[in-house]
Amino acid sequence: MHLDVQDLKTFYYRTRLGRAAQRAIRAKMLELWSDASGQTVVGFGFAVPLLRPFLPDARRVVGLMPAPQGVMPWPSGLPNVSVLCEDTRWPLATGLVDKLVLMHGLETSENPSALLEECSRVLGPGGRVLFVVPNRAGLWARSDQTPFGYGRPYSLGQLEAQLERHGFAAERHEVALFQPPSHKRFWLKTGPFCERLGQQVSNRYAGGVLMVEASKEVFRGSGSAVRDALPDPLRVLSGIRAPRPATSLSPVG
Secondary structure, eight states, X not given: OOOOHHHHHHHHHHSHHHHHHHHHHHHHHHHHOOOOTTOEEEXXXXXXXXXXXXXXXXXXXXXXXXXXXXOOOOSTTSOOOEEEEBTTBOSSOTTOEEEEEEESSTTTOSOHHHHHHHHHHHEEEEEEEEEEEEBTTSXXXXXXXXXXXXXXXXXXHHHHHHHHHTTEEEEEEEXXXXXXXXXXHHHHHTHHHHHHHHHHHOSSSSSSEEXXXXXXXXXXXXXXXXXXXXXXXXXXXXXXXOOOOOOOOOOOO
C-alpha cells in the first residue's frame, strides 16, 4: 500500500539522504528529458521532487497524489498544483499529457494493472512516461530506511514485461542511487563518488532505482488472429459427374 505523505515529505525534504536521492534521480531524469517547453507534465505518486525543473517552461505541471497516501501543497512559495485523486481515476482529460512521471506509485499500488491503463488513457500521441521503481537487485529495496524499501521491487525484465502487457513500449532505461541507503555521515559524504563510480560500472544491476522511459503503442492487437487466406471450400459434390448437355429428341410422327 501507499506510504504516508508526511513520511515521504520528511524523507525528501528534511533528511540529507532524501535530498541526495532527489538530486540523483532528478539528474538522470533530466538526461532523458532535457526540455518540456509548452508541454503538459504530470507526476503521480510522490513525484513532485522531480518536477520542479519543469515549472518555468512547461505549459502545465500537475502533481497527482493517491488518496491512501494523502496530499500536501506543492510547490512551496508558488501556487499549488498538487491534487488528491484515486489510483485509477485521475481528474485529467484523455490524451492530455505529454510527459508523465511515476515515483512511489506503481510499486505501492494495490491495482497496478488498472493504474497502467489510466496512464495509457491520459498519455497523448507522442507522449512519454517515466517509471521510477525500486531495483530488485539493489540495496535500497532491502532497507526500510527509505521509501524504496516498501512495495514490490522490480527487475528490468519484470517491469518491461508488465509494461508491454498494457500497451507500452520501453524505449530507454537508466539506473540511479548507487550510494548505500544509509544516513551515516561517511556514506553521505561519499555519495557523489559512489554515484559516478556506479554509472561507469553498471547501468542495470547495482543501482537502487530503475528508471524506464516508455511510449504508448498506438495500435494494440486484440481479438483472434486473421488468416491471410481462406481455406478451400468443401467440395461436397466433387464425386458427382458433371451433367451432360441434353440431346435433341426426334419428333413423334
